[in-house]
Amino acid sequence: MIGAIDIGGTKIAVGVVDDDGRVLSQAQCPTDVERGYGEALERIEHMLRAVLTEANAELTGIGIGSTGPVDPFTGEFGDVNFFPAWRGRNPVADLARIFGVRVAMENDADASALAEAAWGAGKDKKCLIYVTVGTGIGGGIILDGHLYRGVDGAHPEIGHHVVDASGPLCMCGFHGCWESLAAGPAMVSWVESRMPEDYPHRDHLTAKRICELAQEGDGLARQAVDREARYLGLGLANLITLFTPDAIVLGGSVMKSAVLFLEEIRRTICRCCRFVPYEKTELNLASLGEDANLIGAARVWHHRFTQGGGQHA
Numbered sequence: 322m323i324g325a326i327d328i329g330g331t332k333i334a335v336g337v338v339d340d341d342g343r344v345l346s347q348a349q350c351p352t353d354v355e356r357g358y359g360e361a362l363e364r365i366e367h368m369l370r371a372v373l374t375e376a377n378a379e380l381t382g383i384g385i386g387s388t389g390p391v392d393p394f395t396g397e398f399g400d401v402n403f404f405p406a407w408r409g410r411n412p413v414a415d416l417a418r419i420f421g422v423r424v425a426m427e428n429d430a431d432a433s434a435l436a437e438a439a440w441g442a443g444k445d446k447k448c449l450i451y452v453t454v455g456t457g458i459g460g461g462i463i464l465d466g467h468l469y470r471g472v473d474g475a476h477p478e479i480g481h482h483v484v485d486a487s488g489p490l491c492m493c494g495f496h497g498c499w500e501s502l503a504a505g506p507a508m509v510s511w512v513e514s515r516m517p518e519d520y521p522h523r524d525h526l527t528a529k530r531i532c533e534l535a536q537e538g539d540g541l542a543r544q545a546v547d548r549e550a551r552y553l554g555l556g557l558a559n560l561i562t563l564f565t566p567d568a569i570v571l572g573g574s575v576m577k578s579a580v581l582f583l584e585e586i587r588r589t590i591c592r593c594c595r596f597v598p599y600e601k602t603e604l605n606l607a608s609l610g611e612d613a614n615l616i617g618a619a620r621v622w623h624h625r626f627t628q629g630g631g632q633h634a
C-alpha cells in the first residue's frame with residue numbers, strides 16, 4: 322500500500338493506493354500556504370495516518386505529486402508560484418523521517434503521466450505524452466516506460482512552446498506560447514475581449530461555462546470553442562511532429578469538454594503532420610478520473626523504487 326500525496330495550489334489530497342492503482346481511502350484539505358510549511362506537513366501526517374487506519378493498510382512507501390517546479394532527486398520544492406516561502410523545504414526527507422519509509426516526489430503532471438502509462442489510457446504504450454489542459458497546460462513524457470528528464474532532472478514545459486508569435490506575453494518569456502492561447506483562462510479572456518455590453522453571460526465566465534454556452538448554441542462561445550480547438554490542434558500537432566509518440570493522453574478540466582474540440586484537433590493534425598505517421602499516434606482521453614492525481618502520486622513511488630525510475634531516462 323502506497324501513501325499518495327497530491328500537493329496543489331489550492332488543496333492537498335492524501336490517500337492510500339493499492340498495487341493496482343485503486344484508491345482505498347482519501348482525505349483532503351486546503352493548501353493554506355500562509356499557515357506555513359511546518360503546519361502543512363503536520364496536516365499531511367495527520368491525514369495520512371487517518372486514511373491508513375480507515376483502509377486498515379500498512380504503509381510500504383509514500384509517493385508525492387506536486388505542482389512544480391520540484392527537484393525529483395533532492396526532494397526539494399523549487400520556485401513554486403503558489404508557495405514561494407516553501408522553496409528549499411523537503412517533504413521527501415521529512416516524510417521519510419516521520420513514517421520510516423522511502424518517499425519519492427515528481428511534478429504533478431509527470432505523476433499523472435506515469436499513472437496513465439501504468440494503469441490508464443496509455444497502458445502498454447512505449448512512448449506516451451500526457452497533456453493536461455486546465456488553468457495552465459502541462460504534461461509529462463514517458464519513453465520506454467520511464468519518465469523523460471532533461472538536464473539535471475529538469476521537467477520539460479510542453480505548455481510553453483510557441484504556437485503564434487504574435488500572441489500574448491506569458492510569464493515563461495514567450496509571446497503566444499501554447500498555454501497563453503489555449504489554457505482555460507485564455508478562452509475566458511478571449512470572450513471577455515469580444516463580448517458586447519449586453520452579452521447576457523458576462524458574469525462568472527469560466528472555460529467550463531463557455532463550453533456549456535457553445536453547446537447551447539451561443540455564437541460567441543462557439544467561436545471561442547473553435548479557436549480553442551484550433552490552438553489545441555496546433556500544439557498537439559507540434560508534439561506529434563517532434564516526438565511521433567504511440568499515444569497522447571489528454572487530461573485536465575478543459576478536456577472534460579473534449580467532444581467539442583476533437584474533430585478540429587484531428588483535422589489540424591492531419592493538415593500539419595505530413596512528414597510523420599501521425600495517423601498511428603493514438604489520441605486518448607485520460608481515464609483515471611477524479612482520483613488521477615492521487616493515483617499518479619502513488620505511481621511515482623512505483624516508478625522510482627520498483628521500475629528504477631530514479632535516474633535520467
Ligand SMILES: [Zn+2]
Nearest residue numbers: 481491493498
Ligand atoms: Zn508560456
